[in-house]
Amino acid sequence: MARPQGRSSTGAPDLADACSALPEGLLENAARMFKARGFASTTTRQLGAMAGINSGTLYYHIRNKEQLLFLVCLTSMSRISEAVHAAVAEVVDPLERLEVAVRAHTRSALQDADMHATMLVEMRSLSPESRARVRALRQEHETLITGLIEDAQRAAAIRTDIPLKILVLALLDLINWAIFWFSPDGEFDIDELAHDLLEIYRSGVLCRPGDA
C-alpha cells in the first residue's frame, strides 16, 4: 500500500525519478492516447491495458489519472527547455542564437509530438495547481524566446515594426502546431521541416527581386 512516488500533489521534486519509477513506456503511451482521444475520454482501464497491467494496478504507480497528464506536460516542457538552453549556450551572435533556438525547439517538439500535443491542448484538464505549474514553465520558455528576439532586434537583425508579442506568438504557432500534421512516416523529415519553418519565419514566402 506504500506508494513510491509520495510527495505533494503539485511537486515534481525530481521529474526524472518520478518518471523512471513508472512502468516502461507508460508515459509515452498515455500521451499517444491523450492526443488521439483526449484526456477525459481515455479510461484508466485503457491506460492500464497499454502498460500490460490492470486498471487497479495503475494506482500503485500513480496517485490518479490526472497525475499522468501532469507528468506528460512536465516532461514535454522540460525537454524543450533543455534542448533550447543547450542550443543557445555556445552561440553568441544574436540572430544565430534565435535560429538555433528555433531549430532546437522544433526538433524537440516533433520528436515528442504526442506529449507536446497533449500539453498544448490538455492543460485545461489539469487541476488549477498543476496547470499553474505547467503554465509557469511555458511562460518561462516564452520569456526566453522573447528575449532572443529582442536581442536580435537590438542587433538590427529583426524588424521592429511588428509588436514583439506578435513576433513571438507567430513563431510559436508556426512551430508548435506543426506537430498536429507532421508524421514521422510522412514525406518530410524533422530536420527538413525545422529548416523550412525557420526559413519561412525568417524571410517569408514572397519572391525577391533577383530570385532565380
Place this chain on the structure above:
Amino acid sequence: MARPQGRSSTGAPDLADACSALPEGLLENAARMFKARGFASTTTRQLGAMAGINSGTLYYHIRNKEQLLFLVCLTSMSRISEAVHAAVAEVVDPLERLEVAVRAHTRSALQDADMHATMLVEMRSLSPESRARVRALRQEHETLITGLIEDAQRAAAIRTDIPLKILVLALLDLINWAIFWFSPDGEFDIDELAHDLLEIYRSGVLCRPGDA
C-alpha cells in the same frame, strides 16, 4: 416526442435551418464550453443550464451531445469557406487573391474563435461519419488555399524552393492557432492581427538591407 430536426445522422441538409431551430445562443455557448473544458468533460446538464433549460429538454432540440459538436464544426467551417470565397471573388491578381483570402480566413477564425478552436481540437470526438464530413470541408478549404498559392507561384510571386505543402500548412498554423491566444479584449484587434500575420508570412521577420 416528434423531433423537429429529423433526418439522417450524417446529414446537415440545410445547416442554417438546423441551427436556427436551436434555442438562441445554444451553439455559441456550447462552443465556449467545449473550448474551455473539452467536449467529453462538458455535461449535458451544463449545456442545458447555459440555455436556461433542463438537461432532458435538450433532447427535444438535439439528437445527442455529439450532434451539437457536429453543428459547431460545420458552422465554423462553413463560415470560413464562405468568407474566403467572397473575398477572392472580385480579385484577379494571383498574389492579391492569396492576400485577401488570408485576411478573410483570419478574420473569420478570430470572430468565431470558440467554434473554430473547438473544430480544430475536438474533431477527434466526432463519430467516424461526422468526422469524415468535417474533414472533407477542411480538405476542400485547404485545396482552395493550395490553389491560390500555386497560382501565385506561377505568377512568380511566391517562392518555389519550399515544398508547396509546407507553404500551405505553415500558413494555416499561423492563422488557425492564433485563436488560442487571441482575446478580443486584449491589446490587439482582429484587423491588426490579420495584417501582421499576413505580413510575417509574406516577408518574414528579418530586417532587409535598407530598412529604416
Place this chain on the structure above:
DNA sequence: GTCTATAAAGAGATAGAC
C-alpha cells in the same frame, strides 16, 4: 416546449488477497 424522475452504463478509485 419544458419538467421530473429514472434507467442503464461506465467512470475513477480503493480493498485485500496473493
Place this chain on the structure above:
DNA sequence: GTCTATCTCTTTATAGAC
C-alpha cells in the same frame, strides 16, 4: 507489483406528465 472484486458517483439519454 499485480490481480479480482467492488464501491460510489456521474453520465447520457429516455419516458411520460403537464
